[in-house]
Amino acid sequence: MSEKIAIQVDDLTVAYNYKPVLWDIDLVVPEAVLMAIVGPNGAGKSTLIKSILGIIDPIAGSVSIYGKPYKKQRQLVAYVPQKGSVDWDFPTTALDVVMMGTYGTLGWIKRPGKKEKKASLEALEKVGMLSFKNRQISQLSGGQQQRVFLARALVQNASIYFMDEPFQGVDATTEIAIINILKELRKAGKTVVVVHHDLQTVPEYFDWVTFLNVKKIATGPVKDIFNDDNLTKTYGINYKVAVNK
Amino acid sequence: MSITEYFNMLFTDYTLGTITLGTAVLGAICGMLGSFAVLRKQSLLGDAISHAALPGIAVAFLITGAKDSNILLLGALVSGLIGTFWIHGMTKKTHLKSDTALGLVLSLFFGFGMLLLTFIQKQPNANQAGLDKYLFGQAATLVQSDVILMIVVTALALIVMLLFWKEFKILLFDADYTKTLGFNTKFIDITITFFIVLAIVLGLQTVGVVLMSAMLLAPAAAARQWTNRLSVMVFLAAIFGAFSGVFGTAISASQNNLSTGPVIVLVASVFVLFSFVFSPSRGILFRQLRFRRNRRDLKLKKTLQFMFGIAETHENISHPHAIKILNNFQGFAKTSLRALEEKEWITLDKQSWALTKKGFEEAQTMFDKKDDNE
Numbered sequence: 001m002s003e004k005i006a007i008q009v010d011d012l013t014v015a016y017n018y019k020p021v022l023w024d025i026d027l028v029v030p031e032a033v034l035m036a037i038v039g040p041n042g043a044g045k046s047t048l049i050k051s052i053l054g055i056i057d058p059i060a061g062s063v064s065i066y067g068k069p070y071k072k073q074r075q076l077v078a079y080v081p082q083k084g085s086v087d088w089d090f091p092t093t094a095l096d097v098v099m100m101g102t103y104g105t106l107g108w109i110k111r112p113g114k115k116e117k118k119a120s121l122e123a124l125e126k127v128g129m130l131s132f133k134n135r136q137i138s139q140l141s142g143g144q145q146q147r148v149f150l151a152r153a154l155v156q157n158a159s160i161y162f163m164d165e166p167f168q169g170v171d172a173t174t175e176i177a178i179i180n181i182l183k184e185l186r187k188a189g190k191t192v193v194v195v196h197h198d199l200q201t202v203p204e205y206f207d208w209v210t211f212l213n214v215k216k217i218a219t220g221p222v223k224d225i226f227n228d229d230n231l232t233k234t235y236g237i238n239y240k241v242a243v244n245k
Numbered sequence: 246m247s248i249t250e251y252f253n254m255l256f257t258d259y260t261l262g263t264i265t266l267g268t269a270v271l272g273a274i275c276g277m278l279g280s281f282a283v284l285r286k287q288s289l290l291g292d293a294i295s296h297a298a299l300p301g302i303a304v305a306f307l308i309t310g311a312k313d314s315n316i317l318l319l320g321a322l323v324s325g326l327i328g329t330f331w332i333h334g335m336t337k338k339t340h341l342k343s344d345t346a347l348g349l350v351l352s353l354f355f356g357f358g359m360l361l362l363t364f365i366q367k368q369p370n371a372n373q374a375g376l377d378k379y380l381f382g383q384a385a386t387l388v389q390s391d392v393i394l395m396i397v398v399t400a401l402a403l404i405v406m407l408l409f410w411k412e413f414k415i416l417l418f419d420a421d422y423t424k425t426l427g428f429n430t431k432f433i434d435i436t437i438t439f440f441i442v443l444a445i446v447l448g449l450q451t452v453g454v455v456l457m458s459a460m461l462l463a464p465a466a467a468a469r470q471w472t473n474r475l476s477v478m479v480f481l482a483a484i485f486g487a488f489s490g491v492f493g494t495a496i497s498a499s500q501n502n503l504s505t506g507p508v509i510v511l512v513a514s515v516f517v518l519f520s521f522v523f524s525p526s527r528g529i530l531f532r533q534l535r536f537r538r539n540r541r542d543l544k545l546k547k548t549l550q551f552m553f554g555i556a557e558t559h560e561n562i563s564h565p566h567a568i569k570i571l572n573n574f575q576g577f578a579k580t581s582l583r584a585l586e587e588k589e590w591i592t593l594d595k596q597s598w599a600l601t602k603k604g605f606e607e608a609q610t611m612f613d614k615k616d617d618n619e
Contacts, residue, residue, distance in 0.1 A: 017340075055421045079425040086419045090284065091475045100415050104426030109408055136473040152422075 004031040005067070006160055006191040007052070012061030014044070014051050021047050023215045025061070029193065034186045035208035036196040036222075040235050043213040045195040046082070049162045053079055065160060075105065078158035080149050082165050088138045094148045095133040098123055101155035116155075123151040128177060143174030150178060160191045167198065179205050202226060251499040264384050264498065267392035268490035268509070271448050274399040276464035276486025277406065278444045280479045281437050283465040284417045289344065290332070290438075292458035293351040295445045297328025299358025299454045302379050303365060312375065314391055314450055321379075321446045328354050329442055355454070382453030382506035384494040395447050402440045406479075413437060414475055451494070453506035463513035464489060470524035489513035541584075546611060548581055549590055553608035556600040563605075565597040 009027040022044040029035055037045045050056040052063050065073035102116040124130045127147040146166055153161055167175050182192050202209060202222060209226055211217035211234040218230045232238050254261050282291055298321035305320025328350045335346035362376060378386060415423045416433045424430045445457050452460050468481035493509030522530050556562045585591045590604030
C-alpha cells in the first residue's frame with residue numbers, strides 16, 4: 001500500500017423516489033488495496049459503485065480518481081457488472097465480449113484490429129478461458145461467464161477495478177481463480193473494489209474494507225476495523241453471537 | 246392474375262416493378278432494425294409506435310386536406326415520435342413498468358386516431374376516401390416517389406449502422422458498461438430508436454398500422470434461430486424481411502388486392518415457423534432429435550459401465566460372460582447389445598458377451614472427458 005489516494009468520494013447522496021439509498025458518503029481509498037464493500041441487502045453497495053461510475057446520477061456529491069474528476073479519468077477505471085445484468089443469449093462469442101473492453105480506448109467509430117484482438121486473447125488466457133474463445137456466450141457456465149466479464153475488464157488495462165459481486169453463483173475453482181487474479185492486480189499497484197457478500201472470506205481475500213448501510217459505517221484496513229463492533233453496527237445484529245447460537 | 250403471372254410481369258410492368266422493389270426494401274430495413282428492437286427486448290415498442298402514428302396521419306390530412314403520402318407520413322413520424330417519447334417518460338418518471346406504458350400509449354393513440362378517421366370519413370370531401378388503407382396497408386398504392394424515399398432512408402440507416410456498428414452492439418449487450426467506457430449512451434439509444442420509428446412509419450402505407458410490428462419482429466425472430474453472430478443475424482433478418490415483403494405483396498396483388506399487411510405478416514410467420522422447427526442448433530426438431538440420441542447414447546454407456554464393473558473383476562478383460570447375468574440384473578434389450586457390438590465395444594457370441602479392449606478403455610475414461618468441444 002502506498003500513500004497515494006486512488007479514489008475519493010465526497011458527500012455522495014443517492015435517492016430513488018425520495019427514499020435515500022446512499023446518504024452523504026465520504027470515502028477515501030488508497031492506491032493498491034483490495035477492498036471489499038460489505039453490508040446487508042439494500043444497503044446500497046451496488047448503487048455506490050454505480051454512482052461512482054456515473055451509471056446512476058447522484059443527487060449530490062463528487063468523485064475523483066487520482067485527484068481529478070472521474071469523467072476525465074474514465075480510462076483509468078474498469079467495471080465488472082453483475083453477471084445477471086445482461087442477457088447471455090445475446091448472439092456473440094466470448095472473445096467478442098472481451099473485445100468490448102477495448103472499445104473505450106478506441107473511441108467512436110474506430111473498429112478493433114489485430115492489436116485489440118491480441119490483447120483480448122491474452123486476457124482470456126489469464127482467466128483460463130482461451131479454449132472457449134469462440135463459444136457462444138449462452139453456452140458458458142455461470143463461472144465461465146464471470147471469467148469472461150473479468151477478462152473484459154482486464155483488457156481495459158485500468159488502474160482501478162470496480163466489481164459487483166463477482167463471486168455470486170460461481171464455483172470454488174472460479175472463485176479461487178478470480179481472487180488470485182485480483183491479488184495479482186493489487187501486487188501490480190492496481191486498486192480493486194469489490195461488492196462482497198461472504199463475510200467469512202473477507203479477512204482472507206481483502207486487506208481493506210468498507211462497511212455500508214445507506215450511510216458509511218466504517219472504512220479502513222481489515223485488520224483494524226473488521227470487528228464485531230462494526231459488523232453489529234452494519235447488520236444490526238451481533239454477528240458472532242447470532243452465528244454461534 | 247396468378248402469382249406466376251405476377252412474377253412474369255415483374256420485369257415488364259413498371260408499376261409492379263416499383264411495388265416489388267418498394268416492399269423488398271421495406272422488408273430489408275424492417276428486418277435489419279427489427280433485430281435491434283428484438284435484442285433490446287423492445288419488441289412491443291414497434292407495436293406501440295405504429296399505432297401511435299395513426300393520429301398523426303389523420304391530423305396531417307385534416308391540416309393539409311391533401312392525400313400526399315409524404316406529408317401524411319411526416320405526420321405519422323411526428324406522432325410516432327411523440328408516442329415513443331411518452332413511453333420513455335412514463336417509465337422513467339412514474340412507477341409504471343414499460344409494458345403498461347406501451348399498452349397505454351398504444352391504445353390511447355390508436356383510439357384517438359380511429360376517432361379522427363371516422364370523423365374524416367363523415368366529411369363531405371371526396372379526397373378522404375382511402376385513408377383507411379393505413380390500417381392494414383395497400384402496397385398497390387405505392388408510387389415511385391414512395392419507393393425512392395424508402396431507398397434513401399434505408400441507405401441512410403445502413404450507413405449509420407455500419408458506422409456505429411460497434412457502439413450499437415455494445416449498447417445492446419450491456420448499456421451500463423457502455424456508459425462507463427465513456428460513450429454517450431443516450432445518443433446511441435436515440436439514434437437506434439429514431440431509425441426504428443422511421444422504418445415503422447415508412448411501412449405504414451404498405452403493411453398498415455395494425456400489423457407493422459410483426460414486420461419488424463418476425464424476420465428478426467426467424468434470423469436469430471440460424472446464427473449466433475449479430476452481423477449474420479441482422480443480414481439474415483434483412484433477407485427474410487425482403488422476401489416476406491416481396492412474396493406477401495405478390496400474393497396480395499394477384500388475389501384481388503387483398504390487404505397487403507396481413508398477407509406479408511403471414512408470409513413472415515412462415516419464415517418464423519420454419520426457423521423455429523428446422524434451425525439446426527436452436528430448432529425444436531433437431532433439439533428433440535439430439536435429445537433422443539443423447540438418451541440412447543447414455544443408455545448404452547450405462548450398460549457399458551455395468552459390463553465394465555463385471556469385467557474389471559477378471560484378469561482377462563475380454564473374458565466372456567453370459568448375457569443372462571445382464572438380464573437378471575437390469576433387463577437389457579438385444580438392440581442395445583447389438584448397438585454396443587456395432588461400436589466394437591463388445592463382442593457377442595450366442596449366449597455370452599465379452600468386453601473388447603476398446604470398450605474397456607472407453608468405459609475407463611468415460612468420466613475423464615472434459616467438456617471443451619472447441
